[in-house]
Amino acid sequence: MNDHYPFFNTPLPYTYDALEPFIDEKTMRLHHDRHLQTYIDNLNQFLEANPSLQNYSLTELLVSQDRLPCQLRTPLLNNAGGVFNHRFFFEGMTKAGTRGQAxxxxxxxxxxxxxxxxxxxxxxxxxxxxxxxxxxxxxxxxxxxxxxxxxxxxxxxxxxxxxxxxxxxxxxxxxxxxxxxxxxxxxxxxxxxxxxxxxxxxxxxxxx
Ligand SMILES: [Fe+2]
The missing domain is CATH 3.55.40.20 (Iron/manganese superoxide dismutase, C-terminal domain)
Structure with missing residues (x-):
């Protein structure tokens, strides 16, 4: 897992059309390749401008926000959160019929x-x-x-x-x-x- 700066968009753990007919391929392509990619790009730009945070893992960034100057908290929360939340959401789905047991x-x-x-x-x-x-x-x-x-x-x-x-x-x-x-x-x-x-x-x- 790519968990530190520089972040890159790790592939989905299934094909774009794997969730059909429940979640469509086009939505998954746009969601992963455009929306998540934008959060990753923005997070990398944010960290490039704040090198003291570059050694933090994604989770460490999110739990350290209270220690940051207030002007950094919102962009950090928006972009690190956008990466964490999307990765978590995508990993939590799988091809219909193969969802396994818990x-x-x-x-x-x-x-x-x-x-x-x-x-x-x-x-x-x-x-x-x-x-x-x-x-x-x-x-x-x-x-x-x-x-x-x-x-x-x-x-x-x-x-x-x-x-x-x-x-x-x-x-x-x-x-x-x-x-x-x-x-x-x-x-x-x-x-x-x-x-x-x-x-x-x-x-x-x-x-x-
Ligand atoms: Fe989303």
Whole structure:
């Protein structure tokens, strides 16, 4: 993983058309090659102008923002967040029908939400509640699963939570296929969630 300056746009872990018919190829090409690329280019320009930050990893940049001069925080949050969030979102999807299993995470979801169906309903409600652009997240925080949202390219507080899943609900993520129907896009996104990836993230932090 390319985790330090200079950043480059690592390829998707699947082909551009792998998420068809739920998320279309053209959206994935534009989303990865144009939108994410722009955040990477902007982040590299920001770090080029601030060499004292060039040794920080992407995550370290995001958790160090409070130590930065205030005039640097917004561009850092926008661009480092844009890279982190998009990479996390793209990695969390996979070709429909190959999404794998997440037995430990499923058990935790059932424990806290009662059923997968209820969890999906809660997550969808959160994703629909994002006003304008942002993300809905499933994170591990304070000993339990938590559904949260973030605006624009903000990330959840990585100092106190571990993200497990995220959906990008910026209109660029779905407008070509789903037009303004975010609910339809969320339903389709659930069809391509990479549950094996979410399980690995869940297990990696030693929760179980
Ligand atoms: Fe996006």
């Amino acid at each position: 037995p430990a995470l499923y058990r935790q979801i059932a424990r806290q939400f009662g059923s997968m169906e209820h969890f999906k309903s809660c997550f969808k409600e959160a994703a629909l509640s994002v006003f304008g652009s942002g993300y809905a997240w499933l994170v591990w925080e304070k000993g339990g699963l938590c559904i949260t949202t973030s605006a624009n390219q903000d990330t959840p507080n990585l100092r106190c939570c571990l993200p497990l899943l995220a959906i990008d609900v910026w209109e660029h993520a779905y407008y070509l296929k789903h037009y303004n129907m975010r609910a339809s896009y969320i339903d389709d996104w659930f069809r391509v969630v990479n549950w094996s990836c979410a399980e690995a993230r869940f297990l990696r932090c030693g929760i179980i």
